[in-house]
Amino acid sequence: MLSQLEKTWVQYISPEGVLRTEGQTAWEQLSIEEKKSFFRWMSFIRQFDRRSVILQRQGRIGTYAPLEGQEAAQVGSALALGKEDWIFPSYREHGVAMIAGMPLSQIFLYWMGRVEGCKPPEGVRLLPPSVPIATQIPHAVGAAWAAKLKKETVIAVAYFGDGATSEGDFHEACNFSGVFGLPVILFCQNNGYAISVPFSRQSASETVAEKAQAYRFPGIRVDGNDVLAVYNVMKQAIRRARTGQGPTLIEAVTYRKGSHTTADDATRYRPASEVEEWVKKRDPLERYTRLLKEEGLLSQAEEKEWADECKSRIDQAIKEAESSTPVPSAHLFAHVYATLSPNEQQQQQELLQRGGKRCPG
Structure with a gap:
């Protein structure tokens, strides 16, 4: 049944890195710099993520929630937002936070258990990561309601995982958004598991997107490992929200390569064949890198140069965080x-x- 539903999702770049006919227009509308920025952000975030896991194993940061495998969902959605928009993240949106303007050193401080890591710079409308499941979704709805009452064009976006859709907060937020036609985007990164519980054990409906029907606003299912498709779907949802057409629920179907957190062991509940399928055949960064190289927009030398730049920036951020005055x-x-x-x-x-x-x- 799921394979039939997958035919209805939005996908512009195939897992093999081939631009599909449906994505030609969206691709042509991007500048070369915009196309490269997708790659730069995804590769930077991946290197940050891998380094963070190492830091946790070394005891230099606390329990950490890896995001590798979900880079396209975060980069594609966050780059579509404006600086004036409100972002309400869960605990796995480190990539979104970086794009929004959160200094890398402060993101490290958050994982060191420092309150400074929760406070964004002036002008960055990013709320602290929400660890309790789904509580940030009504907060985003409240910000959107305030924007509508003030007749602003500002929108709010709530990021959450598939597990959050089992919480009452999600349904209350959907209902309120639908009733009042609020400028909010509910962005679900469906990575298949709420810690160890598969989506099939959380919901009788086969997708998250279809839940929007009950609240009378659009639900869109997109390939969350296709950064171009995510970006385009997000742009459409933002346009709807800014023009008074109400909320949108986006289900970005993706997969976390690693465990739920560094305190979890995903090998105990995920089949090896499933992991291999997603990790080896549906990797979002490898997919997009192949497309850029095929289009002549990325060379191996550029790829290495950027990797070195990422390492340098991450090293500096770690140094800054670890040299902060002890509390x-x-x-x-x-x-x-x-x-x-x-x-x-x-x-x-x-x-x-x-x-x-x-x-x-």
Whole structure:
């Protein structure tokens, strides 16, 4: 049944890196620099991701959520947004955060457990990563509602995984968006699993996109490993939202190459044949790289030069993050409650007696 549904999804670049007839117009509308930017961002994000896994294994950052395999979904969607738009991410949108303008060193600080990693620079409308599943979706809807009431052309986008569609927050957000015709995009990166639970065990419907029908707005299913298709679908959804035509649910069908987080072991629940199919035959970066080379837009020398540049930038960001002024241990009690409860006050006092420093407030 799923193979039949796949025929209805949007795909412009085949897994072999061949530009399909349906994608010719979208491809021709891009400048050479825009075409290359897709490659640069995807390869940069992949190198960042692989380096982050190594840092976690070395004990230099905390538990980390890898995104390798989902680069096209994040790059294609984020590059379509404007600086004025609001972004509400989950915990796996490091690529989206980079494109939005979050400094790389601060992204590393977030994974080091530092609150500085949650605060974007002035003018960057990026909310902190949301770890509780689906809670960011109603927040995005609220921002979109505010924009509509203020008669702004600003839109909001919520990023989430397929597991979030099993939460009430998702359905409440869809219902509210549909009723009020809000300028919001609900962007689901369906990587097939909510940690270890396959999508088939989460939903009786075979796709996420079809859920939009119940709320009377469009649901679009796109090949999430095809950066060109994702970019074009996102552009269309943004145009709808800005012109008062309401929300869109986008299901970007993709796959995380690794485990859910560095604390997970995906080999315990994913068939090896399935992993091999996605990793070896549907890789988003390899697919797009083949297309660029076929079009004469990328050479091996350019590819290596960019890889070296990425490494240099990542090295510098790690150095900046690790050289940040250490925070006092009592910082554990900051940004949790406006006023500490008696229990937290007692814990803080015990920490102070052991040499910790009192946190502000």
